[in-house]
Amino acid sequence: MEYHLGIPKLDKVQGGLNIMLIGPPMCGKEIFVNNIVHAGLMNGEGIILVSTREHGEGVLKWFEQSELDIEKDRERFGIVDCVSRTLGMDVSDTQNIKRASSPVDLTGIGVKISQFFEQFYMRARIQKTRLIINSLSTMLMYSNLQTIFRFLHVFTGRIKVADAIGIYVIESGMHDEQTIATLKQLVDGMIEIKEENDRFFIRARGLGSKLTEWLEYEIEGANIVIKGD
Amino acid sequence: MLKTGIPKLDDFMGGEVPPGRSLVYYVQPGVEGDVFGMQTLYHHLMQGGKGIYVTISSAPYTVREHFNEFGWDVGKFEDRFIIVDAYSALVGADSDERYVVSDPENIGALDETLSKAMEELGSGLVVFEPLSTLMDLCGEEETLEYVKKWKKLHMTYNNVFVCNFTAWPYAEETLKQIKEELFDAVVTIGGIAERVIFGQYFGVSKVDWAEVKKRSMLFKVFRPTGIRVYIPKILVTGAYHSGKSTFIHAISSRAVSVDRLGTTVAMDHGRIDHKGFAADIFGTPGQERFDPILKVLGGEAMGVFLVLDSSKPMDFVRAKQMLETARAHGLPYVIVANKQDLPDALSVDELRERMKVPKSVPIVPTVATEKKGVFEAFETLIDMITEVK
Ligand SMILES: Nc1nc2c(ncn2[C@@H]2O[C@H](COP(=O)(O)OP(=O)(O)OP(=O)(O)O)[C@@H](O)[C@H]2O)c(=O)[nH]1
Ligand SMILES: [Mg+2]
Numbered sequence: 001m002e003y004h005l006g007i008p009k010l011d012k013v014q015g016g017l018n019i020m021l022i023g024p025p026m027c028g029k030e031i032f033v034n035n036i037v038h039a040g041l042m043n044g045e046g047i048i049l050v051s052t053r054e055h056g057e058g059v060l061k062w063f064e065q066s067e068l069d070i071e072k073d074r075e076r077f078g079i080v081d082c083v084s085r086t087l088g089m090d091v092s093d094t095q096n097i098k099r100a101s102s103p104v105d106l107t108g109i110g111v112k113i114s115q116f117f118e119q120f121y122m123r124a125r126i127q128k129t130r131l132i133i134n135s136l137s138t139m140l141m142y143s144n145l146q147t148i149f150r151f152l153h154v155f156t157g158r159i160k161v162a163d164a165i166g167i168y169v170i171e172s173g174m175h176d177e178q179t180i181a182t183l184k185q186l187v188d189g190m191i192e193i194k195e196e197n198d199r200f201f202i203r204a205r206g207l208g209s210k211l212t213e214w215l216e217y218e219i220e221g222a223n224i225v226i227k228g229d
Numbered sequence: 230m231l232k233t234g235i236p237k238l239d240d241f242m243g244g245e246v247p248p249g250r251s252l253v254y255y256v257q258p259g260v261e262g263d264v265f266g267m268q269t270l271y272h273h274l275m276q277g278g279k280g281i282y283v284t285i286s287s288a289p290y291t292v293r294e295h296f297n298e299f300g301w302d303v304g305k306f307e308d309r310f311i312i313v314d315a316y317s318a319l320v321g322a323d324s325d326e327r328y329v330v331s332d333p334e335n336i337g338a339l340d341e342t343l344s345k346a347m348e349e350l351g352s353g354l355v356v357f358e359p360l361s362t363l364m365d366l367c368g369e370e371e372t373l374e375y376v377k378k379w380k381k382l383h384m385t386y387n388n389v390f391v392c393n394f395t396a397w398p399y400a401e402e403t404l405k406q407i408k409e410e411l412f413d414a415v416v417t418i419g420g421i422a423e424r425v426i427f428g429q430y431f432g433v434s435k436v437d438w439a440e441v442k443k444r445s446m447l448f449k450v451f452r453p454t455g456i457r458v459y460i461p462k463i464l465v466t467g468a469y470h471s472g473k474s475t476f477i478h479a480i481s482s483r484a485v486s487v488d489r490l491g492t493t494v495a496m497d498h499g500r501i502d503h504k505g506f507a508a509d510i511f512g513t514p515g516q517e518r519f520d521p522i523l524k525v526l527g528g529e530a531m532g533v534f535l536v537l538d539s540s541k542p543m544d545f546v547r548a549k550q551m552l553e554t555a556r557a558h559g560l561p562y563v564i565v566a567n568k569q570d571l572p573d574a575l576s577v578d579e580l581r582e583r584m585k586v587p588k589s590v591p592i593v594p595t596v597a598t599e600k601k602g603v604f605e606a607f608e609t610l611i612d613m614i615t616e617v618k
Contacts, residue, residue: 085287085288085291086288086320088288088290088322101286101287101288101291101295102286102287102288102291102316102320104285104286104316104319104320104362104365105286105287105362106286106362106365106395106397107256107258107263107286107359107361107362107393107395108263108286108287110258110259110395111259111260111261111263113259114259114260114420114425114426115261117425117426118425118426118427121424121425121427122425122427142319142320143365143366144365146365147365147397150397150398150399151258151397153397153398154258154259154397154398158259158425161422161424162424162425163424
């Protein structure tokens with residue numbers, strides 16, 4: 001199975017792949033994530049987004065504000081919201097937002113991911129699913145590396161079995177090298193972002209795509225534009 | 230004596246959990262196993278018992294809300310229910326609980342707070358949710374050491390000690406300790422997977438105080454009401470107009486039929502929710518021209534009801550033939566002797582005689598139009614399906 005990521009020049013990746021998306025703060029990682037979500041929805045896939053920084057409603061609002069219409073695709077968009085309960089917000093689950101107790105509640109997060117997988121694949125008969133965890137960095141603030149490694153070990157395995165894709169966002173510069181190296185063992189490829197003199201560059205590794213050299217990009221509104229294209 | 234309140238599970242463990250014993254719900258990641266500990270606790274409180282809930286990954290108000298999702302109001306037991314809050318300090322939040330662990334990453338601090346709570350409560354039930362998070366925070370070996378210590382403590386208090394444990398890929402030795410050695414009883418909760426997890430089951434893999442009954446049950450979690458043993462497919466068959474559709478509607482909380490001119494042309498489907506069991510029940514059309522549908526429906530069924538119009542002996546041959554068409558032999562089945570209200574209805578004994586039904590096959594008298602006997606028929610079949618052989 002093939003998946004389109006919705007990032008220019010990095011279009012097709014194979015099902016069963018686990019990908020780490022790594023970049024510094026303020027480089028537009030959220031925009032990348034949202035583009036990946038949007039591309040999946042447009043392709044008729046099921047999307048599972050584990051959100052540790054933005055609560056579920058906030059995620060949906062971004063799409064509204066960016067004038068990306070996902071209204072009719074919403075039932076294929078499952079959000080595991082790890083924020084609302086942690087902040088003590090008095091909100092219950094909705095059709096497409098399930099709330100985990102906290103970012104420490106890996107058991108609960110795991111159950112909710114599995115439930116969305118089941119809902120999309122068994123009940124809605126959707127063949128393709130992409131799982132996005134945004135971000136591992138927040139999870140690492142609450143749990144140690146080994147714990148996150150075990151968690152990811154389970155779900156990268158499930159991604160392979162389901163022929164889905166998994167994308168795991170992590171901040172560069174926030175963790176020591178060993179942390180990144182340890183988690184890298186679990187993924188097949190990387191999408192790397194770097195900043196140099198206020199300019200941003202992207203490249204991919206291990207995804208079988210052409211984008212293996214650093215290319216400069218800019219964020220324009222909700223879009224990622226590769227320069228010199 | 231403590232019952233878990235989870236359908237069939239108590240039967241599998243010799244009826245109950247004796248005081249001083251420990252039980253672990255050993256849960257495969259991604260499977261909704263946390264409800265087991267909660268249901269056990271709520272059931273115990275409902276029976277008049279006392280309980281402590283140690284929360285490690287959720288705020289206490291989230292815990293209460295989670296109970297509420299199932300319709301379990303733990304607020305009414307405040308005099309004999311304690312939450313030990315081993316979470317709030319972890320995220321720097323305030324807590325209104327009386328028992329707050331100041332440093333949840335220090336297992337000694339938890340031990341101290343828990344001991345105080347137990348002193349106040351006296352003997353009862355202590356539920357840890359989840360033990361795996363404690364392990365993540367405090368280390369595998371250290372946690373195992375404390376589990377041993379708590380086990381002893383619970384024995385002196387005559388407590389029942391219940392842990393939910395998510396089986397992440399910890400060291401093999403750790404998993405082995407949890408799964409085979411440390412606890413007096415182990416209930417495994419897993420998922421049936423094919424690309425994704427689409428079904429969930431539980432089964433007992435160890436009990437020290439009784440003979441282990443190795444049998445797995447499918448389950449589903451409902452909101453409200455909690456864990457139900459789930460029977461995915463029960464078939465209802467029987468001759469034309471014997472009362473199959475009426476029976477299904479009488480027994481189901483929701484049901485649909487596709488009927489034309491008073492006869493079923495496609496099939497009936499109902500969802501039963503009765504005494505801890507949930508089942509999907511499917512009816513077949515009575516007319517002979519629909520027999521091919523019957524063959525399709527017959528596959529994968531877990532049990533069969535054969536509905537008879539007790540006043541129509543000439544239909545019995547057809548009825549027996551339908552049972553065979555459904556290839557139901559080998560599956561548990563119950564004969565439903567319907568329309569017992571009609572004046573010329575045959576009694577159960579007369580039916581058994583006429584149809585040459587062996588004693589081992591139950592015949593249950595019913596009046597489907599008045600819902601008489603229908604749940605007895607269901608309970609009889611459920612016993613046969615879930616029986617430990
Ligand atoms: N007196 C009496 N009538 C019943 C009873 N159960 C069903 N009936 C009646 O029997 C008729 C047939 O009932 P259905 O439930 O439609 O029977 P069925 O087996 O689904 O019929 P087909 O789908 O056509 O094969 C209806 O008029 C019912 O009201 C009963 O226990 N007593
Ligand atoms: Mg009918």
